[in-house]
Amino acid sequence: MANGDSVSGPILAADGRPLRQSLARALRLQKLRALMLIAPLLIFILVTFAAPIADMLFRSVENAIVPNTLPLTVAALEDWDDASGQPPGEKVFAALRQDLLAAVAAKAHTKLGSRLNYEQTGVASLLRKTGRRVKRMEEDGDLAAQFAKIHKSWADPETWATIKRFSSAYTSGYFLNAVDAKLGATGIEARPENERIYIFLFERTLLLSVVITVACLLIGYPVAFLLATLPMRTSNMLMILVLLPFWTSLLVRTSAWKVLLQQQGVINDTLVFIGLVADDGRLAMINNQTGTIIAMTHILLPFMILPLYSVMRTIPPSYMRAAKSLGATDWTAFWRVYFPQSVPGIGAGSILVFILAIGYYITPELVGGTSGTFISNRIAYHISSSLNWGLAAALGVILLVVVLVLYWLYDRIVGIDNVKLG
Amino acid sequence: MTDRDRAFVAFDGVQKSYDGETLVVKNLNLEIARGEFLTMLGPSGSGKTTCLMMLAGFEVATHGQISLGGRPINNIPPHKRGIGMVFQNYALFPHMTVAENLAFPLQVRRMSRTEVQEKVQRALDMVQMGGTEFAGRRPAQLSGGQQQRVALARALVFEPDLVLMDEPLGALDKQLREHMQYEIKHLHERLGVTVVYVTHDQSEALTMSDRIAVFNDGVIQQLATPEDLYERPENAFVAQFIGENNKLDGMVTAFADKEARVHLDGAEEIGALAVNCQGVGFRTMLSIRPERVLIAEPSAPNQLQGRVVELIYLGDHIRCRMEVAGRDDFIVKIPNSAKHSMLRVGETTPIGWLTNDCRALDAA
Numbered sequence: 156m157a158n159g160d161s162v163s164g165p166i167l168a169a170d171g172r173p174l175r176q177s178l179a180r181a182l183r184l185q186k187l188r189a190l191m192l193i194a195p196l197l198i199f200i201l202v203t204f205a206a207p208i209a210d211m212l213f214r215s216v217e218n219a220i221v222p223n224t225l226p227l228t229v230a231a232l233e234d235w236d237d238a239s240g241q242p243p244g245e246k247v248f249a250a251l252r253q254d255l256l257a258a259v260a261a262k263a264h265t266k267l268g269s270r271l272n273y274e275q276t277g278v279a280s281l282l283r284k285t286g287r288r289v290k291r292m293e294e295d296g297d298l299a300a301q302f303a304k305i306h307k308s309w310a311d312p313e314t315w316a317t318i319k320r321f322s323s324a325y326t327s328g329y330f331l332n333a334v335d336a337k338l339g340a341t342g343i344e345a346r347p348e349n350e351r352i353y354i355f356l357f358e359r360t361l362l363l364s365v366v367i368t369v370a371c372l373l374i375g376y377p378v379a380f381l382l383a384t385l386p387m388r389t390s391n392m393l394m395i396l397v398l399l400p401f402w403t404s405l406l407v408r409t410s411a412w413k414v415l416l417q418q419q420g421v422i423n424d425t426l427v428f429i430g431l432v433a434d435d436g437r438l439a440m441i442n443n444q445t446g447t448i449i450a451m452t453h454i455l456l457p458f459m460i461l462p463l464y465s466v467m468r469t470i471p472p473s474y475m476r477a478a479k480s481l482g483a484t485d486w487t488a489f490w491r492v493y494f495p496q497s498v499p500g501i502g503a504g505s506i507l508v509f510i511l512a513i514g515y516y517i518t519p520e521l522v523g524g525t526s527g528t529f530i531s532n533r534i535a536y537h538i539s540s541s542l543n544w545g546l547a548a549a550l551g552v553i554l555l556v557v558v559l560v561l562y563w564l565y566d567r568i569v570g571i572d573n574v575k576l577g
Numbered sequence: 578m579t580d581r582d583r584a585f586v587a588f589d590g591v592q593k594s595y596d597g598e599t600l601v602v603k604n605l606n607l608e609i610a611r612g613e614f615l616t617m618l619g620p621s622g623s624g625k626t627t628c629l630m631m632l633a634g635f636e637v638a639t640h641g642q643i644s645l646g647g648r649p650i651n652n653i654p655p656h657k658r659g660i661g662m663v664f665q666n667y668a669l670f671p672h673m674t675v676a677e678n679l680a681f682p683l684q685v686r687r688m689s690r691t692e693v694q695e696k697v698q699r700a701l702d703m704v705q706m707g708g709t710e711f712a713g714r715r716p717a718q719l720s721g722g723q724q725q726r727v728a729l730a731r732a733l734v735f736e737p738d739l740v741l742m743d744e745p746l747g748a749l750d751k752q753l754r755e756h757m758q759y760e761i762k763h764l765h766e767r768l769g770v771t772v773v774y775v776t777h778d779q780s781e782a783l784t785m786s787d788r789i790a791v792f793n794d795g796v797i798q799q800l801a802t803p804e805d806l807y808e809r810p811e812n813a814f815v816a817q818f819i820g821e822n823n824k825l826d827g828m829v830t831a832f833a834d835k836e837a838r839v840h841l842d843g844a845e846e847i848g849a850l851a852v853n854c855q856g857v858g859f860r861t862m863l864s865i866r867p868e869r870v871l872i873a874e875p876s877a878p879n880q881l882q883g884r885v886v887e888l889i890y891l892g893d894h895i896r897c898r899m900e901v902a903g904r905d906d907f908i909v910k911i912p913n914s915a916k917h918s919m920l921r922v923g924e925t926t927p928i929g930w931l932t933n934d935c936r937a938l939d940a941a
Binding site: 483 | 655
């Protein structure tokens with residue numbers, strides 16, 4: 156379409172100012188008002204949500220503890236070649252002694268120990284032991300030998316290599332850890348087979364989320380279709396039934412599944428009673444992936460039904476009638492006319508369920524056992540039990556990036572403006 | 578014309594109830610000839626759309642039989658009836674282009690690609706939408722009138738013998754609506770297709786139809802040509818519903834041949850054509866069209882006095898509201914010609930009409 160502006164130049168308002176500028180001026184007050192209306196919420200979100208998340212994410216690369224606790228050692232280690240196979244010289248040990256004396260006084264050496272222990276096991280106890288004895292060292296003697304006497308690891312160049320590798324204020328160590336890799340002597344290397352867990356957990360989380368989303372769609376679509384085609388009064392009644400789960404606690408619903416699914420539970424008892432399953436062959440439906448899938452499909456189902464319903468409600472019944480009057484069978488009319496128009500609802504529902512599922516925590520924790528837990532359960536573990544917040548943050552960042560990438564892919568393939576909630 | 582053509586569409590004792598308590602359609606008997614343009618006209622809730630939906634197959638008749646081309650179709654699903662339909666809001670598939678919309682009925686009939694293309698183009702040409710710019714557009718990118726044409730083309734593209742139209746012009750503005758009325762009428766004349774048209778707009782019905790079935794309360798009140806319906810309404814409802822009508826209530830005092838003497842409530846006695854009055858002593862409603870009232874015409878057999886209450890100048894005619902026989906809603910249309918003397922508000926003037934123009938109907 157021809158653009159009027161490009162032909163005649165900017166249009167001027169009556170006072171000779173460009174029209175665009177005048178309009179912006181006229182709208183400024185309106186915008187200011189709108190901004191003031193959302194200001195309380197914006198500030199609240201920034202302070203209580205955005206800032207803590209940013210801080211948390213920052214921890215995934217933050218490594219200030221090493222250079223802050225061992226400033227002299229880090230500086231002295233710069234001249235040491237970690238590929239030499241030899242422990243560093245006396246100058247570095249002198250610096251280490253000074254740093255440790257200061258650290259012990261500030262009680263910072265144990266924290267440093269747990270930080271470096273993530274990268275090389277044994278460093279925590281090494282630092283604790285050394286911290287106890289560093290005060291009694293003779294300042295003028297052979298420091299390297301004295302340190303080696305406290306713990307033989309000090310003579311091991313690998314210990315020093317680890318310190319040197321993680322001596323900068325920022326580290327990729329947590330992220331490498333989160334993808335089952337580590338920074339070894341020769342650069343990035345995969346962890347040994349038996350230490351790998353996170354890639355596998357990410358894959359399982361994605362796979363189970365897809366399965367749950369598909370299950371929700373398969374179960375939810377017919378329900379939404381029924382709700383949308385029934386007369387308003389009946390459908391409102393049924394809608395309450397769909398919304399009913401929201402009025403009960405998530406914990407209660409999950410626990411109810413425990414009662415139903417366990418080996419001595421209602422479903423197994425019934426199956427045994429009607430003879431479908433032998434008493435000694437009771438199905439294991441809980442504390443595994445099956446349990447997670449069943450419980451989460453149930454819990455997330457309303458999030459699929461609601462967007463589907465609100466989109467389907469807007470599809471007038473006359474379309475199906477028109478298709479039939481034009482000669483289409485019931486199925487053709489549905490597939491070629493109704494279904495394409497319900498795709499925005501499928502998109503909205505699927506995104507909603509998938510994104511909720513991928514970060515779900517409580518249900519997999521309660522009914523997932525070991526084979527049905529998600530990456531979020533691991534993140535929670537690192538936040539509250541192992542206290543390795545850097546790793547938890549790195550896992551969180553990866554999860555966030557995965558979701559954003561999927562969202563971007565979805566936008567490219569389906570188009571996010573095709574999604575609507577009614 | 579064979580019997581089968583005369584009763585191409587036949588409703589035979591059809592009844593319809595939604596709730597099992599009230600009948601929406603009461604004992605409908607209607608025969609529609611092949612090639613006819615029949616309009617079902619009536620106020621909302623009169624059962625006309627229900628009849629159309631039963632014919633299309635979207636509603637099931639509670640009782641009675643509907644046949645198409647001599648074949649009962651009660652148990653035939655809609656998609657096998659081969660009836661074209663134009664819906665109130667067009668129901669063009671929003672996710673398909675105009676060409677895809679038109680191709681849909683052909684594709685489900687498994688026609689070849691070239692045949693589909695050819696027929697789509699022909700159908701678009703037929704409704705003056707043959708331009709290349711339209712075929713690739715989505716319905717939302719078309720104006721209301723264009724959507725209407727596409728809907729029409731889609732209902733005709735698979736060459737059905739019968740096309741149903743459910744208030745298809747309701748969403749258009751007045752001028753476009755009138756234009757489309759003529760276009761649909763001409764299309765019908767050219768194609769010779771049978772059309773059953775539902776509307777509540779009487780001028781639309783009068784313009785387009787061969788015959789009009791006036792529905793009220795689930796019953797056909799009168800089935801007649803537009804001319805008959807306007808000139809010779811058979812009951813009070815039709816007289817009131819079609820066109821403008823003056824009514825005068827009274828009692829039949831004498832009855833001879835086709836003429837009834839009626840004693841008006843306003844204390845005068847006049848003659849009227851007995852159409853639908855039960856007999857001496859029964860109440861009746863007299864119907865006189867406003868344009869059939871003669872002003873100051875001594876030759877008219879029925880004379881009353883009318884007092885002018887209101888005059889409205891409408892260009893081609895003057896609309897005069899009068900007080901006659903105790904009622905002040907008596908309308909007279911006076912042609913704007915030099916011959917008529919101007920009336921003034923408050924003036925009393927003799928009015929009259931021919932006995933044949935005053936029809937004695939049932940007292941509604």
